[in-house]
Amino acid sequence: MAISRVPSYALLLLLLVFFATAEEATGDVAEESAVLTLDSSNFNEVISKHPFIVVEFYAPWCGHCQRLAPEYEKAASILASNNPPVVLAKVDANEEKSRELASKYDVSGFPTLKIIKNQGASVQEYKGPREAEGIVKYLKKQVGPASVEIKTADEAAKLTEGKKVFIIQTISYIFAMITSLLAVRVSYVLYWTGRPLKSSPTISCRTLIVLGSGGHTAEMLSIVNVLRKDKFAPRSYVAALTDNMSLQKAQVYEESLLNSESNIEIKRGGAQFMQIYRSREVGQSYVTSIGTTIVAIMHALWIVLKLRPQVILCNGPGTCIPICACAYLLKLLGWRWCSIIYIESIARVKKLSLSGLLLYKLRLADKFFVQWPLLQQKYPRSQYAGRVM
Known part of the structure; x- marks a missing residue:
């Protein structure tokens, strides 16, 4: 009897190793989510790293949250390659450790989406669509275009090729410079108006x-x-x-x-x-x-x-x-x-x-x-x- 039990233990060990290997292999091929998962342990750290981030407060049992999940994931994948990138995250507000976060951000229903800017300095309610395409379009408008430093004429030509570029910042600087120069000139004229000007007594005046x-x-x-x-x-x-x-x-x-x-x-x-x-x-x-x-x-x-x-x-x-x-x-x-x-x-x-x-x-x-x-x-x-x- 003792001899017959050895193969049974060996078979059981082989099965355990197989399932563990299979589970590990499945984990290796599983696609990583584009949506960050946050809770009270990492929330502040992640928020401090991103000037623009959208956080979804959800509950696993919520039907609306379940319908939003694939659209939210798809939007996160698209927005990750945006310039500047837009980060989408989620918080399970049903968990005990995350309820304090939900209270802090006035979450009263599910799903609730918050747009957090400037490392948490500005928080606003997300009021856009709930499908992937609409989410992407809405958030691109919110974050605006990225600013690019142009160092050479070739870079400027490449950037503006086939595009209408409105250099608002440059126009603002020029306007401010002209206004400042005009203010200085007006002050100069007002100061010297009525004061005797230096001129030679032998020179006549038209x-x-x-x-x-x-x-x-x-x-x-x-x-x-x-x-x-x-x-x-x-x-x-x-x-x-x-x-x-x-x-x-x-x-x-x-x-x-x-x-x-x-x-x-x-x-x-x-x-x-x-x-x-x-x-x-x-x-x-x-x-x-x-x-x-x-x-x-x-x-x-x-x-x-x-x-x-x-x-x-x-x-x-x-x-x-x-x-x-x-x-x-x-x-x-x-x-x-x-x-x-x-x-x-x-x-x-x-x-x-x-x-x-x-x-x-x-x-x-x-x-x-x-x-x-x-x-x-x-x-x-x-x-x-x-x-x-």
Whole structure:
């Protein structure tokens, strides 16, 4: 009997070895799941390694969880090769050791999917489809495209080949740089506006003189009469297109200077006389004045670019506004520095004219003179010049 039992024990041992080998072999060929399995022991460690991870809280007995499982697995396999990769994980919330995690993430039903970003700093509910294709499409939108560092022109060409690439970040940097430079330039112009500029006393300044109908021209010619003609030369006179008298008076004045003065600096270059479109005629509707204002601004810009004045003298006519605005714009852009000198009309005793008020409030004028003390008290940045007539 003892002899007959040996083969039985040997057979039993062989069977155990066979089943163990078969089980090991089956484990070797079983396909590894693309979905990570988490519990309280490894949850925090895995979350800290991934900036974007989706976690499914499920229960094995839940029918919805069972139907989701193959779709979730398929989506995980696809998203693993995404750039950047999207990690899908699952937690058996029915287990005792994982119930604390389910409570922490407010799991009240199964399955519950949470999108966890930035190593756990941001948590949001997954509200997308439950089939593989929909899960992939939804999560790709959530994670966005990967950022790529481009080091060479060849890499840039390869990256953009056959694609429409919008370099939003570069545009943002350029916009921020332009804005910063413009802010610095505006600060520089505001600081130096009204301050004396360094210039040689022997160098003359190209001067643009704005004339207006009525008493404006008479006052302006009185101001020009006391200027050093050799310093403010050559002179250019501008009046509205509908003003037929102002330029004639200026021509007569300049001719009288040529006949009476012998200084060669006065005669050098002579004087220019130009007309400009008005922004708005008296009685013109505000609707139609929009178009005429645009034309006037474009004409004023052309005049300023052509004459390139270093000094602008004006005393109130509306014609001066587009000219001063264009000159100030060119000053901001660094094209040409032009000093704007405004002398309010003597007729303005208690309040400024509309032109004067605009230049004063917008700080376009380098020097702002008034002819009455009451105005200077009311507008403290102005300077009292006395009466020029």
